[in-house]
Amino acid sequence: MELKLMIIDDSNVIRGKISRALTRHNMRVVATAANGEEAVDRFMPEKPDVVTMDLTMPRMDGLECIRKLKKIKPDIKILVVSALADKATAIQALKEGAQGFLCKPFSDDDLTDAMDELLTGA
């Protein structure tokens, strides 16, 4: 079954990279957003199954956005894709409700592996 994906990242280049890799991985991009505010606005109409979430973004950062999206749809699956490489940030993101954490830079294989782990709960 094709899963509905939302990509949240302030970089157009990263949104494109994630989109290309995960479209080839049987996912359909239903929405993108460049910051947390846009993400909250665009989330409801599309009701994605999975979200990739950057953390450092203008206007509303990724941690606050995770909190808001989890309130709207508690069972949403969230893979954080961030350059913030310290363990404390990863733990914080998981505590907020993300289920996976992938550190930038990443290859397409890193991304699809992380997504597979997220979806299978491995």
Add this chain to the structure above:
Amino acid sequence: MDEDQLRVFVGIVQKYFESETGKGPDTGSPYLGDVSDLPMLDFTGVIGISGVRQGCVYITAGPDLLRALLLHVGETDVSDHNLCDLAGEIANTIAGNARLHFGHDFMISVPVIVRGAAQAIHMPRNTKAYVIPFRWRKHPASLVVSLQ
């Protein structure tokens, strides 16, 4: 900033290009730059640092390097908009990865993009700025790190 910390940034630059392209850059010898004459190429992504350290980290590159990198990762839109975006994203990734060494309180800003080699990043006079020059596919670029 000591030699070990400088080495951290050299390693992060190396890892970035290896991960994105499979080939690391040729890194030159880092040097202490004159804050009034730091390298500036056409596209510069700047990250402000606050918290446990204050200062900035920036990457500066020409369009040829950024265009080649975009094409390598499968991006066909090599407009100036995406070149700016990529310069910011590289700076963000390098500064963010540095938290593995400097810790959670090494706070990073969202990227600011400076366009044009004639521009300059103004540093406080009392800070030191280390320049890490490198080439990827023969295209020159520099990472500049200035931390109090």
